Amino acid sequence: CHHVCCIDETWLFRTRIGMRKVFERFFFFGISDATEFKARLKTDILPLITSTMQVIANQTDTMLNIAFSQTGLIALNITGPANDLNDTVFTNGQVADASNLGDPNTTNWVPEFVGTNIHGVMLLASDTEASINTTLADLQSKLGNSITEIYSLRGAMRPNENKGHEHFGFLDGISNPTVGGFQDPLPGQALVPTGEILVGETGDNVTRPEWAKDGSFLVFRQLKQLVPEFNKFLADNPINEPGLTPEQGSELLGARMIGRWKSGAPIFLTPKFDDPDLGKDKFRNNDFTFAEPGQNSSDPTDQSKCPFSAHIRKTRPRADLSVGENTTHHIVRAGIPYGPEVADDESSSNTTEIERGLAFVAYQSNITAGFQFLQHSWANNQKFVHSGVGFDPIIGANAGAQRPVNGLDPTNTTRNFTLTIDFVVSRGGEYFFSPSISAIANTLSV
Ligand code: HEM
DSSP, X not given: OOOTTTSOSTHHIIIIIHHTSSEEEEEEEEESOHHHHHHHIIIIIGGGBOOHHHHHHTOOSSEEEEXXXXXXXXXXXXXXXXXXXXXXXXXXXXXXXXTTTTOSOSTTSOGGGSSSOOOEEEEEXXXXXXXXXXXXXXXXXXXGGGEEEEEEEEEEOOOXXXXXXXXXXXXOSOOOOEETTTSOOOTTOOEEOHHHHSTTSTTOOSOOOGGGTTOEEEEEEEEXXXXXXXXXXXXXXXXXXXXXXXXXXXXXXXXXXXXXOTTSOBTTTSSSSOOHHHHHOTTTTTOOOSSOTTOSSOOTTOOSSSOTTSHHHHHXXXXXXXXXXXXXXXXXXXXXXXXXXXXXXXXXXXXXXXOOEEEEEEEESOTTTTHHHIIIIIITOTTSSSTTOBOOTTTOOOTTSOEEEESOOTTOTTOEEEEOSOSEEEEEEEEEEEOOHHHIIIIITO
């Protein structure tokens, strides 16, 4: 049985529902006294960790989740072959993966992410920031000297009409796979085996310790977004389509970089103009495959409706792959924006002065097949999904060097845009394992 009530726990919070809160705090810590920490984990943290049932009943004010890095598990003495999670990328930590992910080096990284000192992260989410502050202060006083704060990041939804939109202005959180057995998929939503997201379930073919069952690897990345620079690029390069004003041509260029309009409407379904009603309609806004209706695969030469390089097409190629959704390369995203709105002087100078971006969170049962694959083998791979496609213009990284991107101009899809700056700059992050409640109760806190 894979029903919500049977698969323990917190994963629903950890994924979509968690993200819908207005505020979220990421609190990265080191464990200084493992014995004391374990005792506190059991008596003080465990009761606060939000279970799926509480989430559904909306019973809690501040939702709490906790996840551990490899060095954190070692600090808790969860070691030896029997406890090996068997994910090399997790074992080595994200800093060892930096160049593989396309980061130029770690000089852009938040210094606290360079190294493997971070043992864990607590995620606190609520609709009021005061409630997060109270819960966090309470936890810190209970945990006392058993932990040290290493770094923290404050995520918040953007205000007013931008609520739910990331900092470039596009509605986010539309498309996530649905995990087998939990919910019926909406039209166009990928239905993936439970084990593609949750460790130890059907579809996860790696040998795992028994206690790891129903946990999930949590990838955290702090992705800085250069919003004024992005907007300047759009303003400088409007698509020159008959019937479009320069402003509309710039909007179209941005939409083709993402694969959706700012409203969330997919450009494959509405290629020339935004359609806000389509954008907010969850029964229609994901219902496309990049193939023409009635066909199983896409036309490998046709980018008129959506470039092959578009962010959502690079990270989920749908019918561009002969196997369609039948890959192991799906993630559940649960990020939230961080940092302030663009100030007037930043906007007029076209230059970012105050850091803002996306606190990116992805869950999967296998980092190599999930986040790492999407970033390394798809977004950063000029030849995916065909040769000549170029980089994902949003997240495709080329070690800081310029990035060729094709297909963005529907009037001339062979026109090459050479992007000379990264609009998204990696500030690093860490790989974590988010255990089930029973693993916390029966293994990690004893
Ligand atoms: C979808 C923005 C980073 C993977 C989207 C969407 C937007 C967006 C606007 C469309 C809304 C939706 O479908 O929910 C961004 C921005 C990023 C970023 C601004 C960085 C600052 C990443 C990273 C990855 C990723 C690092 C993975 C390596 C995906 C996936 C989808 C998506 C898998 C859904 C595709 C689909 O199912 O159609 N992103 N994203 N994104 N993004 Fe990102």
